[in-house]
Amino acid sequence: MSEFLIVLLAGVASGALNAIGGGGTFVALPALVALGVPPVTANAVSRVALVPGSVASAWVYRREIKQVEGVATRDLTVVGVLGGSVGAGLLLALPASSFDAAVPWLIAFATVALACGPRLSRTLASSRGRAAVLSPRVLLAGQFLLGVYGGYFGGAVGILMMALWSVGTGLDAATGNPMRTAQVTAVYLSATVLFLTASNALSVPGHLTALLTGAVAGGFAGAHLGRRMPARLLQGVVLTTATAMTVLYFLRG
Structure with a gap:
């Protein structure tokens, strides 16, 4: 019962966190590993369990989803789903150690990009005489790579997406949060299909149930909270989360 409660609270x-700014994997995954679940299995379980919570958040945000400038939402979703499928396949086929070594650097880059993205985008756009800094093709290529990352590991993929959009189009965190939630959901869904059919994610049903239940409640409540948070406060939450995850991952070594 104590383990169930721990995993349930981790799910909430x-x-x-995923609904407000991203980074929920960095709560769910360590909780499962601390309870003895093998890391690769814990990674798959956390991805499967967080999908319903992401869906609940996306449903709350559905009327506020705004298109990323210059890129059709359908195209953004398709490349993200394809990338998520590729990444999930890599997780099942390759050892996690090599990619895990790059995670702190990816998150550190995302933190810097989120902090400086809007100002950098405006500066570059002004010098080039147009609003968007990155072309639609570059944004889609970046979205595919983030889909691969999201399917393989998933940690801070939403923060990385916001960093890409922020630098590429000047999109701020508050405006982009609903789209971020929807795109992370799409990537996680594509990975989940493969995890449920080809991995041992269902080998720990008690943990999966507890994490899933908590994530749905947390995702629904978090999305309502995120809608009411001022843009500057939301940006602060996202940056604080990203900074904390970067420090923790570097300390973990």
Whole structure:
């Protein structure tokens, strides 16, 4: 019962964090590993369990989803889903150690990009005489790579997406949060299909149930909270989360 409660609370925190700014994997995954679940299995379980919470958040945000400038939402979703499928396949076929070594650097880059993205985008756009800094093709290529990352590991993929959009189009965190939630959901869904059919994610049904239940409650509540947070406060939450994850991952070594 104590393990169930721990995983349930981790699910609530993960779902809420994903809805507000991203980074829920960094609560769910360590909780499962600490309870003895093998890392690769814990990675798959956390991805499967967080999907319903992401869906709940996306449903709350459905009327506020705004298109990323210059890129059709359908195209953005398709490349993200394809990337998520590729990444999930890599997780099942390759050892996690090599890619895990790059995670702190990816998150550190995302943190810097989120902090400086809007100002950098405006500066570059002004010098080039147009609003968007990155072309639609570059944005789609970046979205595919983030889909691969999201399917393989998933941690801070939403933060990385916001960093890409922020630098590429000047999109701010508050405006982009609903789209971020929807795109992360699409990537996780594509990975989940493969995990449920080809991995041992269902080998720990008690943990999966607890995490899933908590993530749905946290995702629903977090999305309602995120809608009411001022843009500057939301940006602060996202940056604080990204900074904390970067420090923790570097300390983990």
